[in-house]
Amino acid sequence: MAKILIVDDSEVIRLDLKETLEGAGHQVVEGDNGNTGLESAKSNPDVDLVITDLNMPEMDGLTMCKELKKLDAYASTPIFVLTTESSPELKAEGKQNGVVLWIVKPFKPEKVTMAIDKILSRGAA
Secondary structure (H helix, E strand, C coil): CEEEECCCHHHHHHHHHHHHHCCCCEEEEEEHHHHHHHHHHHCCCCCCCCCCCCCCCCCCCHHHHHHHCCCHHHHCCCEEEECCCHHHHHHHHHHCEEEEEEEEECCCHHHHHHHHHHHHHHCCC
């Protein structure tokens, strides 16, 4: 299956996502803010998909997306945003920075796994 990077400052969200994704057969690496997420990404250039929150300390999710897209290994890696934010402006900025799906919290685990399967089956990862 896929190797997925989860970046969220909420330990509860990370644990829920990790349990869901590992239960679906995926391998998970984590970061608890944009900085640690970026470091995890650099340490794991074989990540197939990134799931990130927006509002995090130290570095927000959109800034991390911009930084990820500068890395050759992540130039075409799909990114999902999982956040409480839903403004059209933020979504547009996300799309400009590689975000292919925007999911508003609270999320349904089956929606996340279905979206992952759909994106990965397209060969986008």
